[in-house]
Amino acid sequence: MKIISADLNEIDGILDQYLKRQGEVISSADEVVEEILYDVQKKGDEALKAYTAKFDGVQLDCIQVLSGEIEEAVNFVEKEFLEILEEAKKNILDYHMRQKQNSWMTHKDDGIILGQMVTPIERVGIYVPGGKAAYPSSVLMNAIPAQVAGVPSIAMVTPPGKDGKIHPYILAAAYVCGITEIYKVGGAQSIGALAFGTQTIPPVCKIVGPGNMYVARAKRKVFGMVDIDMIAGPSEICIVADEDADPRFVAADLLSQGEHDEEASSILITTSVALGKKVMEEISRQMACLDRRDIMKKSIEDRGLIFIVSDMDAAIQLANKIAPEHLEIMAENPFLMLPKIKNAGAIFLGNYTPEPLGDYFAGPNHTLPTQGTARFSSPLGVDDFMKKSSIIYYHKNALEKVQEKVIYFAEKEGLTAHANSIKVRVER
Numbered sequence: 001m002k003i004i005s006a007d008l009n010e011i012d013g014i015l016d017q018y019l020k021r022q023g024e025v026i027s028s029a030d031e032v033v034e035e036i037l038y039d040v041q042k043k044g045d046e047a048l049k050a051y052t053a054k055f056d057g058v059q060l061d062c063i064q065v066l067s068g069e070i071e072e073a074v075n076f077v078e079k080e081f082l083e084i085l086e087e088a089k090k091n092i093l094d095y096h097m098r099q100k101q102n103s104w105m106t107h108k109d110d111g112i113i114l115g116q117m118v119t120p121i122e123r124v125g126i127y128v129p130g131g132k133a134a135y136p137s138s139v140l141m142n143a144i145p146a147q148v149a150g151v152p153s154i155a156m157v158t159p160p161g162k163d164g165k166i167h168p169y170i171l172a173a174a175y176v177c178g179i180t181e182i183y184k185v186g187g188a189q190s191i192g193a194l195a196f197g198t199q200t201i202p203p204v205c206k207i208v209g210p211g212n213m214y215v216a217r218a219k220r221k222v223f224g225m226v227d228i229d230m231i232a233g234p235s236e237i238c239i240v241a242d243e244d245a246d247p248r249f250v251a252a253d254l255l256s257q258g259e260h261d262e263e264a265s266s267i268l269i270t271t272s273v274a275l276g277k278k279v280m281e282e283i284s285r286q287m288a289c290l291d292r293r294d295i296m297k298k299s300i301e302d303r304g305l306i307f308i309v310s311d312m313d314a315a316i317q318l319a320n321k322i323a324p325e326h327l328e329i330m331a332e333n334p335f336l337m338l339p340k341i342k343n344a345g346a347i348f349l350g351n352y353t354p355e356p357l358g359d360y361f362a363g364p365n366h367t368l369p370t371q372g373t374a375r376f377s378s379p380l381g382v383d384d385f386m387k388k389s390s391i392i393y394y395h396k397n398a399l400e401k402v403q404e405k406v407i408y409f410a411e412k413e414g415l416t417a418h419a420n421s422i423k424v425r426v427e428r
């Protein structure tokens with residue numbers, strides 16, 4: 001982890017260098033992913049089984065999860081966990097219900113009705129990561145907004161373990177959400193299967209959900225044939241903290257995202273050199289007691305940064321340049337800073353709102369834009385599962401009133417057939 005005294009005029013160079021490194025890692029997966037997608041499109045299930053054997057170390061007979069397997073998982077998991085899943089589901093449902101947009105129609109003038117019809121996407125695929133860790137929380141975060149939108153057909157994919165089974169906590173989360181169409185396949189091969197369809201897996205219209213660089217690259221490549229939500233890559237956290245922030249809290253939260261992936265990034269922006277130093281000590285102390293030390297160590301070493309800035313305004317300006325997936329504000333009055341924040345996937349305010357609260361329980365979605373894409377994209381939400389159609393109705397009298405202007409407009413574009421479609425209706 002490096003401490004950098006940041007002059008905002010010189011910071012672009014440092015950030016560019018830092019972001020370029022992420023870009024290089026991602027593009028190295030391209031060739032592999034292209035080959036996988038090509039094979040899946042050509043060979044279907046046979047390719048899925050071959051890649052699952054290669055990458056997940058298991059030879060599958062049946063790709064689809066059977067209902068008995070879901071039952072077995074639900075009986076296996078602790079009753080308390082099922083209850084917590086239910087409570088988290090309720091919070092996520094409450095939050096996402098507020099996002100739902102309705103169809104509308106309006107009588108504009110005499111004989112004119114305009115509107116917008118909102119329709120759920122017919123079939124979506126949900127990717128649930130399962131390589132280095134199992135993510136039952138990602139089942140809730142992907143499935144619930146789709147269900148609020150009213151998507152009638154949802155297929156879930158996730159890589160199997162070496163025993164050929166899906167992690168029971170993932171199946172339990174699927175059970176709590178009522179997801180029953182589940183396939184034991186992950187990585188780029190699962191994205192190919194959802195996009196092209198195979199003998200077992202019917203194709204979908206849209207693929208959502210986070211995953212590693214192979215998943216992210218594959219989603220980018222099938223985009224256009226199907227829609228995708230976003231490229232949600234390795235996790236990121238950026239903490240803006242003043243000199244009064246508790247270094248234990250700051251270190252703990254930086255580590256919380258560092259444990260996801262070697263490629264995860266953890267950044268502190270502070271006005272206090274003393275805090276920066278204490279956070280570094282705390283990171284070493286806390287990491288020694290945590291499980292996924294190897295992953296955290298690498299991500300913190302390679303992508304851990306502490307920026308020292310002149311004041312809190314400069315801190316926010318820098319955070320806006322980074323456009324992090326998660327932004328925590330540990331400062332005296334975080335709400336006063338909120339209007340200055342322009343780019344962040346999710347914003348956590350105050351000392352008692354740690355990022356993991358949002359990962360599991362608070363209600364907002366944890367699938368968020370990464371790698372600076374919060375400059376132009378939003379968290380996964382109900383809108384991602386809906387599309388809109390415009391509605392237009394003109395009575396004959398209303399058409400007659402505007403016919404000359406529309407005919408004139410069409411003729412200016414040189415499109416006489418367009419003009420004609422109006423003329424034939426108003427000519428007597």
Ligand SMILES: NC(=O)c1ccc[n+]([C@@H]2O[C@H](COP(=O)([O-])OP(=O)(O)OC[C@H]3O[C@@H](n4cnc5c(N)ncnc54)[C@H](O)[C@@H]3O)[C@@H](O)[C@H]2O)c1
Nearest residue numbers: 055129130131132159186187210211212235260261366367
């Ligand atoms: N942004 C979010 O909302 C969010 C949420 C949860 C997890 N995440 C991120 O998702 C990612 C999960 O990654 P993961 O690896 O644990 O699980 P994953 O399920 O995304 O990927 C595992 C799969 O990757 C494929 N794979 C592994 N090595 C490969 C190789 N050398 N070549 C080709 N394919 C290969 C295999 O098919 C394997 O099944 C992490 O980066 C984590 O930070 C993000």
Ligand SMILES: N[C@H](CO)Cc1c[nH]c[nH+]1
Nearest residue numbers: 135137138235236359366
């Ligand atoms: N922090 C991740 C998104 O970057 C989501 C997650 C799931 N489980 C734990 N965390």
Ligand SMILES: [Zn+2]
Nearest residue numbers: 235256257359
């Ligand atoms: Zn997390």
